[in-house]
Amino acid sequence: MAEKEKISNRDKALFEAGIKLGALYHQFIGTPVSAETVEDLEKTIERSVSLQPWVRRVLVKIDREKVRKSENKKKFQYCELSNEMLDVKVVVRYEAVEVHARVKYEEEMDYPLMRVEKVK
Amino acid sequence: MAEKEKISNRDKALFEAGIKLGALYHQFIGTPVSAETVEDLEKTIERSVSLQPWVRRVLVKIDREKVRKSENKKKFQYCELSNEMLDVKVVVRYEAVEVHARVKYEEEMDYPLMRVEKVK
Amino acid sequence: MAEKEKISNRDKALFEAGIKLGALYHQFIGTPVSAETVEDLEKTIERSVSLQPWVRRVLVKIDREKVRKSENKKKFQYCELSNEMLDVKVVVRYEAVEVHARVKYEEEMDYPLMRVEKVK
C-alpha cells in the first residue's frame, strides 16, 4: 500500500471530529428552547456529546439574543434550536493527536460552517 | 356545517397531545446517553416539551436497566436513546379539556405505543 | 367512568392525526434539499408517513421558491428543509372517523401551525 493510503492517527482524529459535529448538529437542531431553558440545553448537549468515543471536551454556546428575538416574533414564548443560534467547540483526542473543531453559523455565508481550528 | 364537522376544544386537546408525543419521540431518539447522564436527559426533555403550547406537565422516564445493558454490550460506555427505553407522560390542557397521553414501549408488540390514558 | 372520560373513535382519530404531524416534522426538518431533489423528497416523505397506522393519504408540498432563494444565499447550492418550506396534509382514518390535518408555516405568526381542517 502506498504511503498515501495508510490511515494515520491524525487522519482518524480528524475523521472522528467531523463525525461529532455532523451528528450533534442533526440530533439537536429543532429542540424546543427558551431563554429559561437555554443553559440547561447547553449542558445536556455537552454531556451527551462527551459520551462519544475520543471526545475530550465540548463547549456549547447557544446565542441568547437570537433565542429571545425568535421567541418574541412568535405567539408562543419559545422557539426551536436553529443553526443560527449554535456555536459548538469539540476537542477530540485519538492516540497522541488532538483536534479542535467547531461549528458556528457564519452570517455572510448564511451557513453553519464546520471547521478544524487546530491540530496538535 | 354538520355537527360532526365542528371542531371542539376536546378535539383540539387530543390533537395537540398527539403532536407532542410524535414530536418528542422523533426529536430525542438517537441522543447519546449513559447511566450517568440519564437523569439529566430526562429533565431536559421534560423542560423542552413543557415549552410547547398547551402542555401542563411532562414526566419522562428512561429505563436505567436497559441503558446499562445496552452500554455493556458495546465497546464504548454509552448508548443511544431508543424507543425501548422511553416512557413519557404528557398532560395537555386546551381550554377546559385536559388530556393525559403516554408513549411507552410495549414488549409484546415491539412497538412504542402512544395512547390516550384519560380525558377530563 | 363519567361520559366525558370515555375515549371515542373520534378522540383516537384526532390523537393519531396529531402524532403523524408532530413526528414527520421532527423527522424530516434538516434534510439537505435542492431544487433538483425537492420532488423526490416530497414523494419519500409521503410514502414514509403513509406506512404509519391509520394514515389514508399524505400530500407534501415543499415551497420551491423558498428552496431556490435559500440555495442562492449560500455558497453551496443546497439548503436544509426548514419549517417555512413545508406544507403537509395528512388524512387519518380511525374506524369510521376521518380527520384531515395540516402543518403549514404561517408567515404572520412565524410558526409552523398544525391544525385540524376537517373531521368527518
Next chain:
Amino acid sequence: MAEKEKISNRDKALFEAGIKLGALYHQFIGTPVSAETVEDLEKTIERSVSLQPWVRRVLVKIDREKVRKSENKKKFQYCELSNEMLDVKVVVRYEAVEVHARVKYEEEMDYPLMRVEKVK
C-alpha cells in the same frame, strides 16, 4: 506555526467525510420504512447526502432482511430505519484528496461503526 498544526487538504477531506457520516446517521435514523419503500428511501438518502459540499458518491444499502423481520415482529407492517439496517459508503473529494468512508453496523460490537476505508 509548527508543521503539525498546519491543516492540509488531506485533513480537511477526512474531517468532511466524518461530518457527512455523522450527519446522515442522525438525520435519517427513525424514518418509517417497509420492504416496499426501502429502495425509494435509499435513493433519497443518496441524493440528499450528495448535495453536501465535497461529496462525490454515496451508496446506501438498507438491509431488506432486517426490515422484513422487524416488520413481522410488529402489529403494523412497517418499522423505523435503525442503525442495524444501515450500510452507507461516502466518497468525499477535497482538492486532490479522496476519502472513502463507511458506516456499517458491526454485529459483534453492536455498534454502527464509522471508518475510513481508503484515502487517495
